[in-house]
Amino acid sequence: xxxxxxxxxxxxxxxxxxxxxxxxxxxxxxxxxxxxxxxxxxxxxxxxxxxxxxxxxxxxxxxxxxxxxxxxxxxxxxxxxxxxxxxxxxxxxxxxxxxxxxxxxxxxxxxxxxxxxxxxxxxx
Amino acid sequence: xxxxxxxxxxxxxxxxxxxxxxxxxxxxxxxxxxxxxxxxxxxxxxxxxxxxxxxxxxxxxxxxxxxxxxxxxxxxxxxxxxxxxxxxxxxxxxxxxxxxxxxxxxxxxxxxxxxxxxxxxxxx
Numbered sequence: 194x195x196x197x198x199x200x201x202x203x204x205x206x207x208x209x210x211x212x213x214x215x216x217x218x219x220x221x222x223x224x225x226x227x228x229x230x231x232x233x234x235x236x237x238x239x240x241x242x243x244x245x246x247x248x249x250x251x252x253x254x255x256x257x258x259x260x261x262x263x264x265x266x267x268x269x270x271x272x273x274x275x276x277x278x279x280x281x282x283x284x285x286x287x288x289x290x291x292x293x294x295x296x297x298x299x300x301x302x303x304x305x306x307x308x309x310x311x312x313x314x315x316x317x
Numbered sequence: 318x319x320x321x322x323x324x325x326x327x328x329x330x331x332x333x334x335x336x337x338x339x340x341x342x343x344x345x346x347x348x349x350x351x352x353x354x355x356x357x358x359x360x361x362x363x364x365x366x367x368x369x370x371x372x373x374x375x376x377x378x379x380x381x382x383x384x385x386x387x388x389x390x391x392x393x394x395x396x397x398x399x400x401x402x403x404x405x406x407x408x409x410x411x412x413x414x415x416x417x418x419x420x421x422x423x424x425x426x427x428x429x430x431x432x433x434x435x436x437x438x439x440x441x
Contacts, residue, residue: 198419201390201412207343210423212336216438219331266325288325295322299334299434306430310423314340 197317210310214303216296223261229296231258232289235271239282259283262292321441334434338427340420347385353420355382356413359395363406383407386416 202208215225227248234244245255263269270289274282326332339349351372358368369379387393394413398406 198415201392201394201415202340202342207341209341210338211341211346212338212427214334214336216326217331217333217335218326222335268325270325291322291325302434303336303430306427310426 199315199317202314208311208314210307210314212303212307214300218265221261223265224292224296228258228262229293231255232262232271232285232293235259235283236285236290239284241271241273241283262289266292323439323441326438332435332438334431334438336427336431338424342389345385347389348416348420352382352386353417355379356386356395356409356417359383359407360409360414363408365395365397365407386413390416 213226215222217223231244231248231250234247235241238244238247241255241259242252245252248255250258259271263271266288268286268288270286270292272284272286274284337350339346341347355368355372355374358371359365362368362371365379365383366376369376372379383395387395390412392410392412394410394416396408396410398408
């Protein structure tokens with residue numbers, strides 16, 4: 194009789210089904226754990242530049258991430274205030290906060306899915 | 318009143334919630350779409366070296382992938398037959414086929430989850 198997956202992988206008491214989740218448009222990813230973290234740091238620091246540093250990410254990459262999200266939204270989710278590269282600062286719109294909240298709840302449902310699958314892996 | 322996520326992202330007729338799924342042990346990933354594809358190519362070609370080429374992956378990386386899976390399994394999932402780097406060939410055990418089948422069914426349930434979430438994103 195065929196062995197169960199649990200028995201094939203029975204070495205692993207730390208076995209877990211895990212994954213990542215993102216939103217894409219026509220195959221292009223623009224929202225997921227990275228962008229969420231970046232937006233949260235922008236909210237915290239009021240600056241794309243400071244947020245990029247906290248993420249150990251280049252300023253250019255952080256800008257591209259913000260632009261990608263803005264390009265998918267009906268209105269910008271990050272508002273960049275004038276003042277040059279160092280000054281000015283950036284703020285999140287209410288829409289950005291709603292996207293973050295949406296992702297948090299989505300991720301909760303995904304965690305429930307992963308927990309169910311981890312349980313299934315360990316018992317079946 | 319707060320806009321719905323659908324309205325925040327309403328530009329996207331191609332919007333989709335997507336993701337990836339893997340199995341890890343104590344945080345170390347060892348099974349997912351890449352390893353599944355590699356195992357399938359090993360089954361098809363009878364050779365880790367040929368399978369690596371099909372995946373445009375170095376022989377070394379393919380070996381490491383196979384070793385990682387073997388290390389997590391109670392018995393090896395790929396049996397390497399003697400004959401040196403070019404000869405000999407490799408075969409999948411029944412356990413490897415069961416792991417592939419398990420991942421296929423797991424991925425089906427994940428696809429259902431993603432479809433539900435994509436539907437929810439577009440209507441809520």
